[in-house]
Amino acid sequence: MLNAVIDKDRVGYFKATAVYYGRSQSRKNLTLPKIPKNLTLPRYILRNLESHRVYSFSHVKHYFSYFFSFAARLEREERMEELLANMKNHLEYLDSQYRGKQEAVITLQAKMFSGRGNSSQNTLHEVSLAPLSPAVQLLLKNMTGTKAASGLYTKHIQQLRIPFVYQLLPHLMNDPQSLKPAYHMSGGRSFCEIVVGVPTVKRDKESYLMVTLTHLVTELSPADVNNTLIVVMIGETELDYVLQVARQIETMFPNQVDSGLIEVISPRESYYPDFDKLPITLGDSRKRIKWRSKQNLDNIFLMAYAQSKGTFYLMLEDDIIAKKNYIQTIKKFTATTTVSNPNWIFIEFCHVGGIGKLFRSAELIKFISYAQIFYNNLPIDWLLESYLADRVCNLEKAGKNCGAAKEKIRPKFKPSLFQHIGLYSSLKGKMHKIGDAKFRTVPKFFPHTDNPPLRTIKTDIIEHSVHTLQKAYAGRTFFWGLKPKKGSFVEFWFEKPIVMTHYVFRSGNPDHTMDLFYNTTLEVLPAHNHSNFTVIGAFDEFGLAEGNLSMGPIIAIRLSVQRNSRFWVILSEIELRVSPAPESR
Incomplete structure (x- = not known):
């Protein structure tokens, strides 16, 4: 009988709680118990009605009338x-x-009272405006009338606001303009809801920046286009490269640049320290230390610029794709999270490294200060973890308590809103494993067909029948050999002596990232000395040997393995550049 007046399908979607109306003659006395976990809402309603033998339509009507008003x-x-x-x-x-404005006023007042307020204001722009190279001047001439051309050494942009920066980064005092961007292409957008930060650098083999920007723009909902800001920070000091990237962005996204949705900034050369003088930390190689320290400084610069532009700052990288309506999802999750957990430090929308971390802009200055102190000690993802630990972890309690405490201030959204697609890391020579198969259509080797002619190739490493050294040197495939042992070698003997200026030997490929040359040196045999090879370099921790060479003619180059390897070995790139032969008279 009850089933005749209740349509289970119509009440199945409600998620609030309700209680049987018939327990009380007045709605004012109704209480709202919790629904048991093993019951859905329709079953809970039916059980209450049946247990009290309420079959009249009027009771059911009043019951659901109250339920509807309560849910609304x-x-x-x-x-x-x-x-x-x-x-x-x-x-x-x-x-x-x-x-921040108060701080600027106080600083200005202090200068005025000390009589030093206008001693150098008129010359600041000229101090660090170095003469432009011919290449940059030519680029600017060809780009006349474009927005990209107007971004170089703009006078209207202010210094970045970073507390204690000169004490922590004393090299910045060498140039009074060191905290002012060398390049700034902007539509003047400010007071946005979310600022999306995308740091980018010149990569070894492949750039993903345009793919990333395409996804970030196309996956925005119409409601978010006018209150979102995407800031691309080009972490390079070669102005011709910066101008080329900015012009490419303006060409591909003209409407977004004109409307102010996309901005481009780049720091001055004086912003960076001498990375070769940084102390060794974590037992890392000099190459890795330079890479992670610069990556931290790039993020600091970008955050310092973005903190005044919007309510939230979203930390991304230049090799990702985003899910549809990602900003709308971020806004909704952030709002509900702030209600239930108002003390969050940052929200994680992707578990990979420094991707998808959302900060309150008002709190961003604290992380910037923290990152300044430890920029040379930890990579960016470790800095994020360390920052959380220092905020909530008690040194006298177990690590398990620390982990639980960090999770409370780092809410996580699942599944991830961003997919990391970069195969080639910004750290030269390093390759990432890509989980999604549709992003694995990448080359397994890089052919060079103009290497100098050879007289012979010698090796004691057992070759794969298809992937031979001869074919790899000619650019037809990659070399694949059985596990090399200590003393194993690969020798390339040239038809005639050559003057080599640059070399690249890249080991491993996307399908076999561990098949590298480990503990292997690079040696050449001078033409004037046919008995002794000279060491000119070695494969780094990522299986890459690259360098310039300035010596006389050579007749051979050799790869010499110094220790047994547990893996097969791949040579996916062989490039030897030689100086042009002198013209005969």
């Missing part, structure tokens, strides 16, 4: 809480901007 009121209250949380976050952002 609950939804309105939850929405109001989210709006208040968003308003609180935005007010904190505005307050941080106000404090």
